[in-house]
Amino acid sequence: MKQIESIKEFGGWLNRYQHPSTSCNCSMTFSVYLPPQAETEKVPVVYWLSGLTCTDDNVRTKAGAQRYAAELGLALVMPDTSPRGDDVADEEDRYDLGKGAGFYVNAIQQPWARHYQMYDYVTAELPALIEQNFPVLPGVKSISGHSMGGHGALICALKEEGAYRSVSAFAPICHPVKSGWGEGCFSAYLGDNRELWKAYDATELIKSGCKPMPVLIDHGLADEFLEEQLFPQDLEAAYRERGAPITLRMHEGYDHSYHFIATFIGEHLAYHAKALRG
Amino acid sequence: MKQIESIKEFGGWLNRYQHPSTSCNCSMTFSVYLPPQAETEKVPVVYWLSGLTCTDDNVRTKAGAQRYAAELGLALVMPDTSPRGDDVADEEDRYDLGKGAGFYVNAIQQPWARHYQMYDYVTAELPALIEQNFPVLPGVKSISGHSMGGHGALICALKEEGAYRSVSAFAPICHPVKSGWGEGCFSAYLGDNRELWKAYDATELIKSGCKPMPVLIDHGLADEFLEEQLFPQDLEAAYRERGAPITLRMHEGYDHSYHFIATFIGEHLAYHAKALRG
Numbered sequence: 001m002k003q004i005e006s007i008k009e010f011g012g013w014l015n016r017y018q019h020p021s022t023s024c025n026c027s028m029t030f031s032v033y034l035p036p037q038a039e040t041e042k043v044p045v046v047y048w049l050s051g052l053t054c055t056d057d058n059v060r061t062k063a064g065a066q067r068y069a070a071e072l073g074l075a076l077v078m079p080d081t082s083p084r085g086d087d088v089a090d091e092e093d094r095y096d097l098g099k100g101a102g103f104y105v106n107a108i109q110q111p112w113a114r115h116y117q118m119y120d121y122v123t124a125e126l127p128a129l130i131e132q133n134f135p136v137l138p139g140v141k142s143i144s145g146h147s148m149g150g151h152g153a154l155i156c157a158l159k160e161e162g163a164y165r166s167v168s169a170f171a172p173i174c175h176p177v178k179s180g181w182g183e184g185c186f187s188a189y190l191g192d193n194r195e196l197w198k199a200y201d202a203t204e205l206i207k208s209g210c211k212p213m214p215v216l217i218d219h220g221l222a223d224e225f226l227e228e229q230l231f232p233q234d235l236e237a238a239y240r241e242r243g244a245p246i247t248l249r250m251h252e253g254y255d256h257s258y259h260f261i262a263t264f265i266g267e268h269l270a271y272h273a274k275a276l277r278g
Numbered sequence: 279m280k281q282i283e284s285i286k287e288f289g290g291w292l293n294r295y296q297h298p299s300t301s302c303n304c305s306m307t308f309s310v311y312l313p314p315q316a317e318t319e320k321v322p323v324v325y326w327l328s329g330l331t332c333t334d335d336n337v338r339t340k341a342g343a344q345r346y347a348a349e350l351g352l353a354l355v356m357p358d359t360s361p362r363g364d365d366v367a368d369e370e371d372r373y374d375l376g377k378g379a380g381f382y383v384n385a386i387q388q389p390w391a392r393h394y395q396m397y398d399y400v401t402a403e404l405p406a407l408i409e410q411n412f413p414v415l416p417g418v419k420s421i422s423g424h425s426m427g428g429h430g431a432l433i434c435a436l437k438e439e440g441a442y443r444s445v446s447a448f449a450p451i452c453h454p455v456k457s458g459w460g461e462g463c464f465s466a467y468l469g470d471n472r473e474l475w476k477a478y479d480a481t482e483l484i485k486s487g488c489k490p491m492p493v494l495i496d497h498g499l500a501d502e503f504l505e506e507q508l509f510p511q512d513l514e515a516a517y518r519e520r521g522a523p524i525t526l527r528m529h530e531g532y533d534h535s536y537h538f539i540a541t542f543i544g545e546h547l548a549y550h551a552k553a554l555r556g
Contacts, residue, residue, distance in 0.1 A: 008500065008531040010541050064342040067540065222286065253286040262345065263288050 001133060004029075010070035011036035014060055019129065023121040024083040025114060030126065031056040032134060033066050037073035044140040044165075044276035045075045045130060046269065049122060049149030049156075052181065053100045054081050059146070062258035068266045072273040075136050079122055081148070083115035096181050097188055103176075104152030105200045107189035116189055119200070123156050123163070142166040142272040146261055147225070150217070151176055154202035154235075158210045166275035168216040168268045170261050171223055174235035175203040181229050203234045212244030216271050218264050220254025279411060282307070288348035289314035292338055297407065301399040302361040303392060308404065309334040310412060311344050315351035320415045322443075322554035323353045323408060324547065327400060327423030327430035330459065331378045332359050337424070340536035346544045350551040353414050357400055359427070361393035374459050375466055381454075382430030383478045385467035394467055397478070401434050401441070420444040420550040424539055425503070428495070429454055432480035432513075436488045444553035446494035446546045448539050449501055452513035453481040459507050481512045490522030494549050496542050498532025 005016035012035040021028040037043055046069070048059050056078045059065065069076050082088075082102035089111035090098035098112075107116035131138045143164045145153035150172025157167035176182025177197045186197040198204035206212050219232050226232075232248055239246035254260040283294035290313040299306040315321055324347070326337050334356045337343065347354050360366075360380035367389035368376035376390075385394035409416045421442045423431035428450025435445035454460025455475045464475040476482035484490050497510050504510075510526055517524035532538040 007533060007535060007537045008498075008541075009537040014537060061340050061536070064345060064540065066537075067342060067345075067544075220286075255285060257285060258339070259285045259287040259292060259344075262342065263286075266345075 001129065009033070009066050012038065012066070012070050014066060016056070021083070021121060021125060023117040023125045025117075026083045026085045026088055028083065028121070029056055029080050031060050031078040032130070033060065033069055033076040033078075034134065035070045035073050035075065038075060038135045042135050042137045043073050043075050044142070044273075045077055045136045046272050047122065047127070047141060047143045047153075048076055048078045049104060049143070049145030049152035050078070050081050051145070051147030051149050052081070053095050054149075055100070056080050058258065062262065063265050064262045065265045065269060068269040072269055074269060074273055074276070075134065077126065077130055079126055082118065088115045097184050101148065101185060103148060103182070103185040103189065103200070104155060105186070105189050108196075109189055109191045112189045119156070122152065123160050140165065140276055142276055144168045144170070144268055144272065145172070146170040147256065148173060148181065151182075151202065154215065155200050155205065157213055158202060158205045159199075161211050161213075166272050167213060168271055170264065170268075171219050171225070171230060171256050172202070172217060173230055174217075175201060175231035177201045177204060178231055178234070179229040203231070203238045206235065206238035206242060212239050212242045214245060214247070216247045216268060218249050218251060218268075220251050220256065220260045222253050223256040223260075225256050279407065287311070287344050290316065290344070290348050292344060294334065299361070299399060299403060301395040301403045303395075304361045304363045304366055306361065306399065307334055307358050309338050309356040310408070311338065311347055311354040311356075312412065313348045313351050313353065316353060316413045320413050321351050321353050322418040322420070322551075323355055323414045324550050325400065325405070325419060325421040325431075326354055326356045327382060327421070327427030327434075328356070328359050329423070329425030329427050330359070331373050332427075333378070334358050336536065340540070341543050342540045343543045343547060346547040350547055352547060352551055352554070353412065355404065355408055357404055360396065366393045375462050379426065379463060381426060381460070381463040381467065381478070382433060383464070383467050386474075387467055387469045390467045397434070400430065401438050418443065418554055420554055422446045422448070422546055422550065423450070424448040425534065426451060426459065429460075429480065432493065433478050433483065435491055435493075436480060436483045437477075439489050439491075444550050445491060446549055448542065448546075449497050449503070449508060449534050450480070450495060450510075451508055452495075453479060453509035455479045455482060456509055456512070457507040481509070481516045484513065484516035484520060490517050490520045490524075492523060492525070494525045494546060496527045496529060496546075498529050498534065498538045500531050501534040501538075503534050
């Protein structure tokens with residue numbers, strides 16, 4: 001693991017690393033924000049999964065999350081959204097397949113399967129690396145994300161029962177088997193058998209018996225992708241069907257951008273801090 | 279004036295406009311953040327001048343300022359850093375001259391003079407436009423900025439005595455006649471007579487008798503440009519020579535980036551709010 005950047009922010013440190021990933025079979029980049037508290041004690045971690053086209057840089061630059069992480073004493077871990085490198089399969093003319101669009105699944109179709117193992121990477125390899133190398137409390141972690149990364153946060157928390165103390169999402173793709181983005185990635189990475197797709201779909205996971213862990217989800221009503229891609233009502237219905245509570249907030253006027261995330265990230269991190277420190 | 283973007287953030291609105299500028303003789307773009315309070319009352323304004331290579335987009339995306347503006351009831355006005363357009367003179371292979379590097383002066387040398395009238399634009403034309411079109415308190419304004427824009431904020435406030443209630447700056451170019459960035463732009467825009475440069479140099483303005491208005495300035499001690507370009511000690515010496523107080527804070531570990539700005543922008547906006555609402 002090699003540190004490639006170190007920036008002081010809000011009294012803590014925003015560091016960036018490259019490391020050889022055994023899951024993704026390539027070099028991966030991630031950022032970590034260590035709050036000031038991490039200088040004297042081990043801190044809980046919130047993992048942030050970003051959306052289509054992003055790297056680790058978008059959230060750390062645009063969300064304003066570090067201010068709250070410093071106040072709350074939380075580390076933030078921000079992975080990339082896909083494997084990278086010249087030998088990694090890609091669709092260069094598409095923003096929603098290949099690099100920048102790992103969709104947080106383990107691909108089983110070639111040419112994707114060789115590197116696109118993002119589910120294992122974010123749920124297992126990266127947390128192990130973090131716990132080995134940083135002053136964090138082992139196993140004390142939560143997860144959040146945006147859009148494709150909101151989908152990622154939901155499926156990681158639902159599938160890895162007990163692994164995350166809390167989960168939240170901004171404008172997540174709640175029912176990807178029904179969305180164009182999900183169909184494009186799932187058919188490429190997982191093949192034509194739609195039954196296999198359901199193992200990476202939050203709504204389908206709840207329908208098929210996954211424990212309905214509490215979730216905090218924010219959507220903007222002016223989100224240009226809300227109708228066609230996100231389907232929060234499907235996830236809400238699945239939770240209701242199970243008799244489980246879901247906190248789904250629909251915000252008048254907000255769009256899909258980081259300005260929307262910036263507005264509510266403080267509430268999300270406070271929500272996670274309560275679960276992590278409670 | 280044409281609205282080209284409108285994004286809800288922290289309960290207020292981040293809007294973007296294009297308008298024909300009489301000062302710069304071209305179409306100019308700027309962003310305005312209106313806090314929630316602006317829906318029911320007129321609010322004070324903080325002008326933000328950005329640094330080399332920036333447009334109006336950098337600060338609104340990276341600084342995290344809107345959160346504090348919403349809390350404090352301040353409008354933020356974020357102009358571009360130079361004239362733009364195909365017929366505007368430029369040095370395409372340089373980031374520190376021409377487009378993105380207006381340096382907040384009125385150019386008197388061709389080919390620059392036709393469009394590079396950024397001093398008049400930010401001190402006169404833009405405030406008039408803002409006060410005519412937005413729910414702001416006329417004449418109740420402050421100014422801040424970063425690097426080249428920190429220089430801009432300082433010279434605007436010092437030269438336009440009484441026009442700004444307060445001024446602050448992040449990593450400003452405090453003595454541009456001595457810095458490579460300043461020399462490059464001043465010689466191009468103003469010509470070889472260095473005496474003319476001093477009218478746009480904060481340190482020289484204080485030396486030559488400008489009223490030493492109180493300033494709040496933050497620098498990072500890990501700023502890679504501190505030694506060669508910024509010269510805060512010269513401005514401090516000029517203030518001391520005049521027997522005037524200056525708040526110059528040197529922060530261990532911080533660099534020149536927006537992560538540094540994000541860390542302290544809340545304190546700057548609170549400083550301005552006190553002056554604007556006091």
